[in-house]
Amino acid sequence: MALRLVQVNFKARDDEALGRFWAEALGWGVSSEGPGVTNVEPVGFDWPDPTAVCVDVVATPDPEKVRYRAHLDLATTSAAHQAELVARLKELGAKPADVGQGDVPWAVMADPEGNVFCVLEPREVYRDTGPIAAVVVHCADPRAMARFWGEAVDWTVHEVGDDYARLRSAKGVGPYLEFLRETPGAKTVWTRVHLDVLPCPGDDQAAEVARLRALGATPADVGQGDVPWIVLADPEGNEFCVLAPR
Structure with a gap:
């Protein structure tokens, strides 16, 4: 049994507007599975596919109350590409942000x-990931997170240390899932982005939830009500959703 990391979920005041932004940013298309939900994925993409982790933007009445520790890193192929992408993102409505990063590339x-x-500078490790280089989760213990998520999903641990851990689909395609240790006393950066995972074909949602709980996940209540997905929190309290098989 295993789960697939299939999408990142953004909570938003305006799902359509934010969905359009991310579609333009990534060069992808948009669709909708219903009111208040905008799906962002590569054009012609047959979901789910490990070549991409998609973006789901969901309208939420009070998105400011949502606090997660995940964010996206975007890949570039050259210094010129990085500069062009930053300029284009600003035209689309993005703004520079100061999270105490200092002088970084x-x-x-x-x-x-x-x-x-x-928006990352060119890095060889991300040359074949597609527009999303990595989904990054800030945490206290990257080693422990790598153990949990390495067991939770069908991804391979590529690198693990005290400050950093990196996983990728066992098929060697798509973006990385990375865990970055938070520096004590540093500014905590909250976003409205969390992970969604999906059981593999033939696997049972309830059995997968039981397996995750045995690994250290706990039930979480984010006001979801009666929905077909199940909300859990990983061992550091990061909430994520186990979707129902389609």
Whole structure:
């Protein structure tokens, strides 16, 4: 049994507007599965596919109350590409953001609803990830998070240390899932982005939830009510959703 990381979920005041921003930012298309939900994924994409972790933007009455520790890192292929992408994102409504990063080669930005993300300088490790280089989760213990998520999803641990851990789909495609240790006393950057996972074909949602709980996940109540997905929190309290098989 295993789960697939299939999308990141953004809570938003205006799902359509934020969905359009991220579609333009990533060069992807938009669709909708119903009112208040905007799906952002590559054009012609047959969801789910490990070549991409998609973006779901969901309208929420009070998104300011949502506090997560995940963000996106965007990939670039050259210094010129990085500069062009930053300029284009500003035209789309993004703004530079200061999270105490100092003098670094990547650009820290905030989307039109204030979610912080990074536009990375060219890095060889991300040359084949697609527009999203990595989904990054800030945490206290990257080693422990790598153990949990390495067991939770069908991804391979590529690198693990006291300050940093990196996983990627076992198929060797798509973006990375990275865990970055928070520096004590540093400014905590909250976003409205969390992870959604999906059981593999033939696997049972309830059995997967039981397996996750045995690994250290706990039930979480974010006001979801009666919905077909199940909300859990990982061992550091980061909430995520186990979607129902389709």
